[in-house]
Amino acid sequence: MKNLSLLVLATLALYACSEEIKTNEESTTITSESNISLSDAQYKSANIQTGKLEKRNLSTTLKLNGKIDVPPQNMVSVSMPLGGFLKSTTLLPGMHVKKGEVIATMEDQQYILLQQEYLTAKSKLIFVEKEFQRQKELNQSKASSDKVFQQSEMDYKNQKIAVSALAEKLQLIHVNPETLNENNLSRSINIYSSIDGFVSKVNVNIGKYVNPSDILFELINPTDIHLNLKVFEKDLEKLNIGQKLMAFNNNQPDKKHPCVIILISQDLSSDRSAEVHCHFEDYDKTLLPGMYMNAEVEIKSSNSASITDDAIVGFESKDFIFIANSKYQFEMVEIKKGSSENGFSEISAMDARDLSNAQIVTKGAYSILMQLKNKEEE
Numbered sequence: 001m002k003n004l005s006l007l008v009l010a011t012l013a014l015y016a017c018s019e020e021i022k023t024n025e026e027s028t029t030i031t032s033e034s035n036i037s038l039s040d041a042q043y044k045s046a047n048i049q050t051g052k053l054e055k056r057n058l059s060t061t062l063k064l065n066g067k068i069d070v071p072p073q074n075m076v077s078v079s080m081p082l083g084g085f086l087k088s089t090t091l092l093p094g095m096h097v098k099k100g101e102v103i104a105t106m107e108d109q110q111y112i113l114l115q116q117e118y119l120t121a122k123s124k125l126i127f128v129e130k131e132f133q134r135q136k137e138l139n140q141s142k143a144s145s146d147k148v149f150q151q152s153e154m155d156y157k158n159q160k161i162a163v164s165a166l167a168e169k170l171q172l173i174h175v176n177p178e179t180l181n182e183n184n185l186s187r188s189i190n191i192y193s194s195i196d197g198f199v200s201k202v203n204v205n206i207g208k209y210v211n212p213s214d215i216l217f218e219l220i221n222p223t224d225i226h227l228n229l230k231v232f233e234k235d236l237e238k239l240n241i242g243q244k245l246m247a248f249n250n251n252q253p254d255k256k257h258p259c260v261i262i263l264i265s266q267d268l269s270s271d272r273s274a275e276v277h278c279h280f281e282d283y284d285k286t287l288l289p290g291m292y293m294n295a296e297v298e299i300k301s302s303n304s305a306s307i308t309d310d311a312i313v314g315f316e317s318k319d320f321i322f323i324a325n326s327k328y329q330f331e332m333v334e335i336k337k338g339s340s341e342n343g344f345s346e347i348s349a350m351d352a353r354d355l356s357n358a359q360i361v362t363k364g365a366y367s368i369l370m371q372l373k374n375k376e377e378e
Contacts, residue, residue, distance in 0.1 A: 034332045035325075036372045043328055046367035050324050050359040053347075056306045060339030062238060062297040064245075066229035069277075070289045074221040076195055081172045083212045084108035086204050087188055091217055093202055097193040104191040104216065111173060115185050118166040118177060125159045132156035197221035200289070220289060227259050227278040229295055236274055238299045239264060245278065245297040257284060259295070304338065304346040305355070311362045312337060312345060313369045321347070322361040322368050330361065330368055 038046070089104040097103055135152040138144035167177040173189045201218040204210060227247050231239065239261060246256040259278040268274050278295070280287070311321050312335070319337045322330045333355075338346030347355075361368060 036330055036332075036368065038328045038330070038368070038371060040328070042371060046364035046371075048324075048364035048368070049362050051308075051311075051362040052357065052360065053305045053307055053355055054344070055303045056344055056346075057300060057303065059298050059300050059341055062235055062299050064229045064231055064235075064276075064295045064297065066227055066276075066293055066295065068225055068287050068289050068291040068293060069228040070220055070222070070225050074195070074197075074224050075200075076197075076219040076221075077215045078103070078191060078193075078217040078219065079212065079215055080106055080191065080210055081212050082108070082110060082114070082169075083210055083214075084111070084189075085209050086206055086216070088206060089202075089204075091199050091202050093199050095199045097195075097197060097199060097219060099193055099196045101193045102190045103193050105188050106173075106191060107188045109187065111175075111189055112185060112187050114166070114169055114173070115175065115180060118163070118170055118180065119182060119185075121159065121163045121166055125156075125163050128152070128156045128159045191216070193219060195219055195221045196223075222285070222287075222289070223283060225280065225283075225287060225289060226262070227280065227293055227295065229276040229278060230273050231264075231276045233268060233272040233274070236264065239276060239297065243297065245295050247278070247280075247293045247295045249291060249293050253294075257287070258282065299339070305348065306344045306346050307360055308362050309340065309343050309345055311360055311365050312347070313365050315369060315373075319347075320369070322365050323355070324359040324361060332369070332372065 084106040085108055087105040087107040091097070091103055132152045132155070135144055135149045139146060139149035170177045170180065174192060175186075175189060197220050199217060200220045201215075203214070203218075204216050210216060241261055241264060243261045245259050245261070247259050248254075248256050258281045260281060261276060262279045263277040265275040265277075307321065313320050313322075319335050320332050321335055322332055324330055335347045338348070340346070
């Protein structure tokens with residue numbers, strides 16, 4: 001029985017020792033994943049050099065996309081306020097038009113009726129005006145009552161209003177009421193272009209009746225076309241009004257169009273993006289509304305913590321640097337790599353560790369990485 005007890009105690013002691021050894025092995029493995037000690041020979045062979053983070057002004061290129069757009073004030077929808085039949089037009093999409101040019105002729109009997117009403121109302125105004133002046137004189141001499149005078153005054157004012165209203169209606173259909181008389185009544189009226197530009201759409205054909213709300217033509221003034229870019233929320237803070245950029249399309253990627261940012265939308269869409277409007281510094285007639293464009297913006301980062309690219313090593317799709325804790329002992333730290341320029345890259349530690357005073361391996365980092373991985377494989 002005594003021998004059996006000794007055997008159980010020996011077995012428990014052996015199990016405890018094995019667990020301690022296993023724990024120590026695991027601890028060593030975890031440490032070795034990020035730390036390594038080099039021998040003097042390995043150190044000299046790697047030709048290791050160290051340095052500290054530097055504050056540098058680095059720039060990076062932000063790539064965006066969008067399309068050519070036209071501001072609302074440069075787009076004109078042409079309609080006929082009173083409706084009518086399209087008598088003639090020569091417009092085709094893409095055709096150039098000049099401001100004041102006749103672009104269509106409309107025809108309808110209601111145009112004749114409107115002109116008739118105006119001339120009749122204008123003629124009646126002459127009569128009621130004379131009657132008002134006569135009643136005014138009679139009233140001053142007490143030959144007529146105040147009521148009769150007031151009635152004639154009201155008739156005169158109402159007729160003036162009617163004439164003014166009909167004159168405004170005539171101007172809506174481009175008829176000059178000042179030159180209209182009984183000898184130049186017309187059943188046809190002209191539609192004129194209000195801008196210099198080109199025809200975007202033609203929605204009617206000759207002989208078609210159009211309602212007042214129908215759009216006959218759409219005209220565009222391309223001299224103020226702009227670039228409308230789509231920028232996601234995370235990149236908005238990198239842009240500002242007045243910032244310059246270069247735009248190009250996929251068909252001619254080498255042909256750059258300089259632009260300047262004139263407006264940044266303050267409203268985000270459902271996909272967390274905003275519109276950024278840019279003005280072309282030089283107007284190019286080959287740029288058409290609706291054309292898709294790419295843009296490149298150079299972003300400057302001031303006083304960024306940076307290190308030479310030789311100090312950064314990639315492993316398993318991540319970026320790392322090595323910190324020298326002593327002459328032969330190094331620690332591998334994961335970093336987030338930012339913009340790069342002239343052999344230097346902006347970095348920030350993934351674990352928010354302060355690296356400002358750390359001695360970072362600037363040469364020989366790859367050799368240390370190989371030694372570390374060889375050690376793990378042993």
